[in-house]
Amino acid sequence: MSTPTESETSESETCTRAYVALYAVVNDHVDPVDRDEYFARHVRYLEDLDQAGHVLLAGSFTDLGNTPDGFALFAAPDKDEVQKLVDADPAVGPILNVTVHSWTALVGAERLPRPGEPGRDKVQQTIHRLFVAGVMARDPKAYFDRTYHPSVAIHEAPSLPYGGDYHGLEGAAEHALAFTRTWDGLQSAEQRDMTPRIVATDSEAFVIWTLRGQRPNDAAVTEFPALSHYQFQEGRVIESRMYLFDSAAVNTFVRKRGNQ
Numbered sequence: 001m002s003t004p005t006e007s008e009t010s011e012s013e014t015c016t017r018a019y020v021a022l023y024a025v026v027n028d029h030v031d032p033v034d035r036d037e038y039f040a041r042h043v044r045y046l047e048d049l050d051q052a053g054h055v056l057l058a059g060s061f062t063d064l065g066n067t068p069d070g071f072a073l074f075a076a077p078d079k080d081e082v083q084k085l086v087d088a089d090p091a092v093g094p095i096l097n098v099t100v101h102s103w104t105a106l107v108g109a110e111r112l113p114r115p116g117e118p119g120r121d122k123v124q125q126t127i128h129r130l131f132v133a134g135v136m137a138r139d140p141k142a143y144f145d146r147t148y149h150p151s152v153a154i155h156e157a158p159s160l161p162y163g164g165d166y167h168g169l170e171g172a173a174e175h176a177l178a179f180t181r182t183w184d185g186l187q188s189a190e191q192r193d194m195t196p197r198i199v200a201t202d203s204e205a206f207v208i209w210t211l212r213g214q215r216p217n218d219a220a221v222t223e224f225p226a227l228s229h230y231q232f233q234e235g236r237v238i239e240s241r242m243y244l245f246d247s248a249a250v251n252t253f254v255r256k257r258g259n260q
Contacts, residue, residue, distance in 0.1 A: 018056065018103045018112065019074045019082045026097040035095055042091035046072060051146050052235040054085060056112065056119065073103070075112065123232055124200040127207060130237075131196040138180065138192070148172050149236040157247040161254055182254060186213040191221060205230045211244070213253060224250050 030038070049055040049072075058072035074082045079100060086098045105112055126147060134143030154166040154175050162178035165171075183192075194209040211224040224244055231239045244250055 018105065019076060019079055020101045020103045021072045021074060021082065021086050022099045022101070023071065023092075023096050024069050024098075025095060030095055038091040038095045042089055042096065045089050045091075049074075049085060050235075051122070053119065053122070053232075054235075074100075120200045120202050122235065123202065123205050123230075124198055126232075126237070127198050127200065127205045127230060128196070131194055131198075131207065131209065135179075136192045136194055138184075140176070143176060144169075144172070146235075147237055149233050149238040151233075152237055153239045155239075155241045157242070157244060159247055159251055160244075161251075163247075183211075183213065186215065186254070188214070203232045205232075211250070215253070215256060222253055224253075 046055055046058045050058070054074055054076060056073040056075055058070065060070035072086075074085065076082045076085070079102060082100050086092060086100060089096070089098070092098050129142055129145070130147055133139055134147070148169060150169055152168065152172055154172060156163040156166075156175070158164055161182045162175065166175040191212040191214060194211065196207050196209040199206045207228045207230070209226050209228065211226055212221055213224075214221045224246065226245060227243045229241045229243075230237050
């Protein structure tokens, strides 16, 4: 194996700066019920870190009997940051001990997200849940569950009935309400299908989708193609922009409904 050049090493370290946290049981005398509760809290904590883009993968060793010994692979700017994250784990101390080691990928480094990025799969899953379980199914819990960053900004064409800029989680709720108020009377459950096609990277996603509607007493279903761009920060959407290919046609369609 050849030795990487200085420029190659620098680029690799920027993309694959990772740390392994090794977890080991330090107290076998805890009541089994309490131990199970600590372990459940430990898993939930790791899931939150995964959603935030700090944990790349985590799990237990399967050949050590019933012990929950295991490891987690972290992506973070430095070792001190990882140490702070693992020290905040509710199970570390009461039942687990943890040791953090620096780690470098020699094979498969291109599959690792940069520090702070959620990773392509997580971005894809979040946007799919946003569209399918959230908007299309009109499920507020699925729409907001681990979707938006507290500082999110949502941008729609100003000319739309629900157009403009929305900021923060309250703004996201206002945007969702304005959108559904506009379209609920113009769509059947089947017509809410947006057929989203998602192209994701480790930190952003582009979605091609179709908005469908049908005015009362009109047999035709009208379709409006659209494109959305989503940027992620700390595992959640920090900014989204919706681009309807013909917002004037959407306005005309919606306003005609209002005049009937």
